[in-house]
Amino acid sequence: xxxxxxxxxAVDMAEHLLELARRRADQVEVYLSESEETGAQFxxxxxxxxxxxxxxxVAVRVIKGGRLGFYATSDLTDLGxxxxxxxxxxxxxxxxxxxxxxRAAGPVVKTWDDVTAGLxxxxxxxxxxxxxxxxxxxxxxxxxxxxxxxxxxxxxxxxSNGQDAVRQDTGLAVEVEASRTRPNDVANLWQFHHxxxxxxxxxxxxxxxxxxxxxxxxxxxxxxxRMPVVLSPARAGLFLDRxxxxxxxxxxxxxxxxxIDRVGQPIVDARVNVVEDPTLDxxxxxxxxxxxxxxxxxxxILQNGVLQGxxxxxxxxxxxxxxxxxHGRRHTxxxxxxVLSTGMVLEPGDQSLEELLADIDEGLYVEExxxxxxxxxxxxxxxxxxxAFKIEGGRLGGRVKDVSIAGNIYExxxxxxxxxxxRAYSNGAWFRAPxxxxxxxxxxxxx
Amino acid sequence: MTLSQADxxxxxxxxxxxxxxxxxxxxxxxIETTDVRYRGGRLEAATTGRDxxxxxxxxxxxxxxxxxxxxxxxxxxxxDEAYACAQSVPSGDVALAPVEPVVDVVPAPIVRDxxxxxxxxxxxxxxxxxxxxxAQPSVTDARTSFSDRFCACYYASSEGSFIYQEHPYAVLxxxxxxxxxxxxxxxxxGIACGLDVGLAEGREDVALEVAGRAHALLAAPPVKGGVYxxxxxxxxxxxxxxxAFGHLSESDFLADSxxxxxxxxxxxxxxxxxxxxxxxxxxxxxxxxxxxxDDEGVxxxxxxxxxxxxxxxxxxxxxxxxRMGERPTGNAxxxxxxxxxxxxxxxxxxxxxxxxxxxxLADIKLGVYAKYSGGGQTFMENFAFASGGSxxxxxxxxxxxxxxxxxxxxxxxxxxxxxxxxDDFTWGASGGSCGKGQExxxxxxxxxxxxxxxxxxxxxx
Numbered sequence: 001x002x003x004x005x006x007x008x009x010a011v012d013m014a015e016h017l018l019e020l021a022r023r024r025a026d027q028v029e030v031y032l033s034e035s036e037e038t039g040a041q042f043x044x045x046x047x048x049x050x051x052x053x054x055x056x057x058v059a060v061r062v063i064k065g066g067r068l069g070f071y072a073t074s075d076l077t078d079l080g081x082x083x084x085x086x087x088x089x090x091x092x093x094x095x096x097x098x099x100x101x102x103r104a105a106g107p108v109v110k111t112w113d114d115v116t117a118g119l120x121x122x123x124x125x126x127x128x129x130x131x132x133x134x135x136x137x138x139x140x141x142x143x144x145x146x147x148x149x150x151x152x153x154x155x156x157x158x159x160s161n162g163q164d165a166v167r168q169d170t171g172l173a174v175e176v177e178a179s180r181t182r183p184n185d186v187a188n189l190w191q192f193h194h195x196x197x198x199x200x201x202x203x204x205x206x207x208x209x210x211x212x213x214x215x216x217x218x219x220x221x222x223x224x225x226r227m228p229v230v231l232s233p234a235r236a237g238l239f240l241d242r243x244x245x246x247x248x249x250x251x252x253x254x255x256x257x258x259x260i261d262r263v264g265q266p267i268v269d270a271r272v273n274v275v276e277d278p279t280l281d282x283x284x285x286x287x288x289x290x291x292x293x294x295x296x297x298x299x300x301i302l303q304n305g306v307l308q309g310x311x312x313x314x315x316x317x318x319x320x321x322x323x324x325x326x327h328g329r330r331h332t333x334x335x336x337x338x339v340l341s342t343g344m345v346l347e348p349g350d351q352s353l354e355e356l357l358a359d360i361d362e363g364l365y366v367e368e369x370x371x372x373x374x375x376x377x378x379x380x381x382x383x384x385x386x387x388a389f390k391i392e393g394g395r396l397g398g399r400v401k402d403v404s405i406a407g408n409i410y411e412x413x414x415x416x417x418x419x420x421x422x423r424a425y426s427n428g429a430w431f432r433a434p435x436x437x438x439x440x441x442x443x444x445x446x447x
Numbered sequence: 448m449t450l451s452q453a454d455x456x457x458x459x460x461x462x463x464x465x466x467x468x469x470x471x472x473x474x475x476x477x478i479e480t481t482d483v484r485y486r487g488g489r490l491e492a493a494t495t496g497r498d499x500x501x502x503x504x505x506x507x508x509x510x511x512x513x514x515x516x517x518x519x520x521x522x523x524x525x526x527d528e529a530y531a532c533a534q535s536v537p538s539g540d541v542a543l544a545p546v547e548p549v550v551d552v553v554p555a556p557i558v559r560d561x562x563x564x565x566x567x568x569x570x571x572x573x574x575x576x577x578x579x580x581x582a583q584p585s586v587t588d589a590r591t592s593f594s595d596r597f598c599a600c601y602y603a604s605s606e607g608s609f610i611y612q613e614h615p616y617a618v619l620x621x622x623x624x625x626x627x628x629x630x631x632x633x634x635x636x637g638i639a640c641g642l643d644v645g646l647a648e649g650r651e652d653v654a655l656e657v658a659g660r661a662h663a664l665l666a667a668p669p670v671k672g673g674v675y676x677x678x679x680x681x682x683x684x685x686x687x688x689x690x691a692f693g694h695l696s697e698s699d700f701l702a703d704s705x706x707x708x709x710x711x712x713x714x715x716x717x718x719x720x721x722x723x724x725x726x727x728x729x730x731x732x733x734x735x736x737x738x739x740x741d742d743e744g745v746x747x748x749x750x751x752x753x754x755x756x757x758x759x760x761x762x763x764x765x766x767x768x769x770r771m772g773e774r775p776t777g778n779a780x781x782x783x784x785x786x787x788x789x790x791x792x793x794x795x796x797x798x799x800x801x802x803x804x805x806x807x808l809a810d811i812k813l814g815v816y817a818k819y820s821g822g823g824q825t826f827m828e829n830f831a832f833a834s835g836g837s838x839x840x841x842x843x844x845x846x847x848x849x850x851x852x853x854x855x856x857x858x859x860x861x862x863x864x865x866x867x868x869x870d871d872f873t874w875g876a877s878g879g880s881c882g883k884g885q886e887x888x889x890x891x892x893x894x895x896x897x898x899x900x901x902x903x904x905x906x907x908x
Contacts, residue, residue, distance in 0.1 A: 088566075255587060
């Protein structure tokens with residue numbers, strides 16, 4: 001199923017690099033990433049640019065005398081030089097207590113879709129016109145921009161310990177950014193969605209964006225104070241961003257995680273279940289192996305609100321004397337692996353969105369916030385809202401501007417969880433979550 | 448591969464000659480990086496990299512096609528690919544504003560070159576600060592880094608431009624995390640030193656400041672949410688003008704939207720007569736956003752955006768200038784070769800005003816002095832930014848440190864509520880990095896004096 005023009009030569013190159021480097025070091029890992037992308041960029045509802053991209057980069061790691069060397073390059077004209085530079089980096093590298101991946105088969109995960117792989121530029125233009133057209137129909141006053149991009153990605157991880165892991169993924173990324181400008185009132189809505197193929201979550205997320213435009217036509221206010229707040233599925237990141245930091249093996253090693261020595265203890269409400277699962281078919285972050293060639297697996301994080309465990313890459317696992325969990329991930333070939341989540345799921349609850357809203361006399365529905373991330377470790381957050389709506393008499397009302405939400409997400413999820421929706425949606429990146437109702441959130445604003 | 452400037456010029460010119468498009472340009476970048484990181488006194492990474500690639504843009508019948516790539520071997524094939532992409536755009540009306548072709552070689556004005564400092568010395572530098580930070584009270588974690596990136600950039604167009612420019616970037620990053628029981632607080636700072644690596648040496652003052660601030664924040668109460676008169680320190684004011692105002696001056700947001708153009712009509716009053724805002728790629732030596740030419744070969748100048756409180760200008764690429772019938776300003780930039788350039792800021796600043804800081808403080812009964820910046824974001828006319836350390840102002844005096852200070856507001860009301868601009872302008876030493884759309888981490892400069900704003904909403908519990 002090789003579909004890359006350069007694939008055979010790239011495999012040869014990776015193997016050649018491994019051979020060259022193993023003569024100079026105790027252990028070697030070669031990470032090779034190849035991609036072909038085609039994308040259509042839309043401005044004001046019309047395609048203005050079509051672009052193609054071919055990328056090929058390799059990262060070499062060696063362990064020599066207990067020290068790690070890392071070098072990454074997209075200049076593949078001189079492999080001998082690449083090896084020299086990696087070995088030179090090892091002389092100055094950090095001491096490590098791990099070995100590169102050994103031969104092991106990962107779970108079978110579906111991440112390649114033939115239909116997506118076969119899409120041409122004109123297909124992307126057609127799909128983009130349809131999706132952006134839906135937004136323009138929902139809000140005729142809006143200027144709609146965006147892009148649709150198809151990617152074929154091949155990743156090859158080879159180690160001198162026998163691992164030979166290959167991943168082939170398709171990707172379909174869609175961005176829609178639309179704004180309606182009125183005197184001193186700009187409604188700007190944004191949706192990014194990345195999937196293995198065209199999926200239902202994209203449709204659901206676009207429907208929500210269209211709904212938000214309709215709601216935002218009317219402006220209203222809430223009385224500042226404490227009130228119920230419903231977070232849209234995309235804003236579950238307020239919780240999950242912090243949770244990932246807390247369960248990162250790197251933060252355990254640095255002794256800054258708030259969860260050290262708390263495995264088996266309740267962290268949040270017993271209705272909360274979170275699992276890191278990169279083995280699910282057709283999810284954008286799913287894969288059979290992580291970026292260090294370690295087989296992926298389902299890792300429970302919170303079960304009935306109780307902390308189950310942490311996420312480790314090779315480095316943090318080695319230092320802490322535990323087994324790696326397959327969470328060594330790289331942003332690109334040019335970044336060394338670190339602990340990242342690629343498939344976190346906040347399990348759905350048992351109420352519909354209507355039921356979550358039903359008994360709220362006055363509250364706030366938050367779609368989008370702006371600003372920094374607050375204190376990721378201790379759970380504190382404080383954000384002005386970018387797009388939020390009043391909840392009034394159990395229903396969604398007009399747009400509320402110029403208010404901020406603040407609190408500590410762990411306290412809120414522990415003591416004030418109002419409920420979780422009975423369906424979870426992909427945020428189009430790395431997690432899947434339902435609407436979350438929190439009962440007692442501080443909302444500040446001009447009274 | 449080792450090619451001379453003449454080799455690159457020949458290859459690019461040859462490839463451009465094969466193009467069937469109305470306009471074609473090629474940008475090639477050769478990027479060398481090193482990155483040294485310590486965490487908790489432990490070396491986390493000492494890495495090096497080399498990234499080479501380029502992008503071809505073809506404009507054919509008003510339609511854009513682009514092709515980006517890593518292999519520099521077959522440029523004519525990449526030109527063909529970009530042209531084929533343009534052909535698959537159904538229709539187009541892009542017309543570039545005219546500029547004179549430029550042939551120039553622009554080496555970076557380097558004082559002390561970070562490429563002459565070896566990995567071992569960079570490690571020693573970062574380790575020294577790490578040890579110092581870790582020795583301070585309450586500090587449980589330190590992150591220090593020295594990251595540099597040298598980009599040699601070639602630009603050539605079918606109109607006859609050929610430009611070689613060097614962009615050296617380097618940042619010393621220092622941060623401290625202090626802990627008291629379950630209370631955790633962090634503080635950080637950075638020093639941009641791309642042109643002079645010497646600026647990263649002997650900065651124990653900065654290391655002690657971040658450690659001291661993280662320690663002090665542990666005992667600092669969270670700010671009480673509400674509406675305050677706020678004095679923005681130069682860093683916060685620089686961040687504010689970048690986030691809240693600068694992004695709305697980027698004409699790609701305006702070019703296709705008559706309503707947005709109406710909102711940003713030149714001549715509209717945005718603030719009082721002492722408010723002046725400019726952007727420019729050559730505003731002062733050594734700034735992060737400096738460039739002689741932008742990424743489509745247009746000379747960078749200073750662009751007045753607000754003059755005496757009135758909107759007078761905006762930032763353009765050749766495309767947006769062509770669409771709006773204005774002149775290009777040299778603001779077409781790309782983070783790297785993977786992307787075609789879009790309209791971005793360079794170095795954005797609020798010019799010094801007539802007021803004195805002491806007078807600005809004097810009549811504030813209860814307010815907030817936002818001294819340290821912690822990042823910001825804009826969402827059209829709404830903006831938000833975080834302070835990495837702020838003080839209450841009580842009865843005209845700077846009083847206790849408070850934490851969790853996050854501001855939000857509406858650009859237009861906030862600019863109108865600026866009622867004093869001090870005479871103490873400074874450029875931010877840390878240098879900023881800006882994200883827009885898919886592209887993150889474009890080096891930009893920001894500067895401002897102290898600025899006082901009435902009725903600022905601060906979030907809080």
